[in-house]
Amino acid sequence: MIVKLVMLGIWMVLVPLGIGYFALEAGKVKKAGTPGYSLCLGYILMWAVFQLIAVPVVLKAGKFRQVELVFEAVCLTFAIAGALLFLLRLKSGEWEQGVFRWEEVRRKVKSREGAAVLLLWAVFLGSLLFQAAQAYRLAYADGDDAYYIPISTAANLGGGMYAVDSYTGAPTTLDMRHGLAPFPIWVSFIAAKCGVNAAVAAHSLMPLVLIPVTYVLYLEIGKLLCRDVVSGKEGRAQAGRNVLLPVFMIFVSLLQIWGNYSIYPASTFLLTRTRQGKAALGNVILPFLLLLLYKMAEEVKEQGRAGMRNVLWLTAAMTAGCLCSTMAGFLCGLLVMMTAGLLFILYRKPHILWQCLSGCVPGIIYSLLYLYLK
Numbered sequence: 001m002i003v004k005l006v007m008l009g010i011w012m013v014l015v016p017l018g019i020g021y022f023a024l025e026a027g028k029v030k031k032a033g034t035p036g037y038s039l040c041l042g043y044i045l046m047w048a049v050f051q052l053i054a055v056p057v058v059l060k061a062g063k064f065r066q067v068e069l070v071f072e073a074v075c076l077t078f079a080i081a082g083a084l085l086f087l088l089r090l091k092s093g094e095w096e097q098g099v100f101r102w103e104e105v106r107r108k109v110k111s112r113e114g115a116a117v118l119l120l121w122a123v124f125l126g127s128l129l130f131q132a133a134q135a136y137r138l139a140y141a142d143g144d145d146a147y148y149i150p151i152s153t154a155a156n157l158g159g160g161m162y163a164v165d166s167y168t169g170a171p172t173t174l175d176m177r178h179g180l181a182p183f184p185i186w187v188s189f190i191a192a193k194c195g196v197n198a199a200v201a202a203h204s205l206m207p208l209v210l211i212p213v214t215y216v217l218y219l220e221i222g223k224l225l226c227r228d229v230v231s232g233k234e235g236r237a238q239a240g241r242n243v244l245l246p247v248f249m250i251f252v253s254l255l256q257i258w259g260n261y262s263i264y265p266a267s268t269f270l271l272t273r274t275r276q277g278k279a280a281l282g283n284v285i286l287p288f289l290l291l292l293l294y295k296m297a298e299e300v301k302e303q304g305r306a307g308m309r310n311v312l313w314l315t316a317a318m319t320a321g322c323l324c325s326t327m328a329g330f331l332c333g334l335l336v337m338m339t340a341g342l343l344f345i346l347y348r349k350p351h352i353l354w355q356c357l358s359g360c361v362p363g364i365i366y367s368l369l370y371l372y373l374k
Helices: 002-025 036-060 064-109 112-137 146-157 183-194 198-227 234-257 266-273 277-303 308-322 328-347 352-359 362-372
Strands: none
Touching: 002 064, 002 183, 002 198, 036 064, 036 183, 036 198, 036 277, 036 308, 036 352, 064 183, 112 198, 112 266, 146 183, 146 198, 146 352, 183 198, 183 277, 183 308, 198 234, 198 266, 198 277, 234 266, 266 277, 266 362, 277 308, 277 328, 277 352, 308 328, 308 352, 308 362, 328 362, 352 362
């Protein structure tokens, strides 16, 4: 079991973290992102790459082993490149900066205010551990598992992708609605790397990582929301922000724990249906789009247009959304273009319209492909 958890940590933590770090830091002199943002971006890029690799193989009735080999090679290449780049950054003095920040944190914790902030973070971490433990310990019944889990199991054990009927096991033709969003095949990949059955990986192992990843994403959003809400002298404003951020995270955690008022909310999908593509869409892709659009809005306000890197991340997020659901092209595109319209009205900068439209191209392509093949 320890080996399986180690492999889970490698493929669902270290690999996306390395990919995201490489994407943010390659070619830049100064640090461009936090570890949390690197992890979230790494997931977006990893899922986008998997979509680009898996869909052509699925349409050509190829084998899961082909997808596994190509995807593994691409991910390991960029993850190792990110790790090497991180070591180079440490060698250039980043280690000393990290030690200095750690000493500053230790000094603040010794104060009364720091102890209160530490207590708030402990409350949040306790709620997070509770959610992860319950997701691992309890077996949630869900009717969709009768379709998605057999697809993952068949790909993992038999090698075929969408080649058999999930309900009967009989050979069948490709279901375009699900074949163009092969998130269950990614679940098969994680199961293969961890050396467990796809059902075990989906129900027991993946929630241990995807639930914390969702909260890391909300942490990055919280940093932006709490950044300017406290005014006054710099010292007091910083102290206020230090308190507001854990309070924000506790509030989000309570919303998730008590959000199971029906089968449809994002909270339900996060805690009881983590393994499904719709859960990844609602709890990772859409919040990441909101975070990214916030960053792009700040760039439009300051520079008149968004940075091309963020446009590239927007394109990757749209592609990753299509991995999760065939409806993502429409839903994500609607969110992005509505935001672009509001930004155009607010700042009168036409560049944001075509930049967001170019970011929506993967969603448009997959939507047209779905209509054509169906």
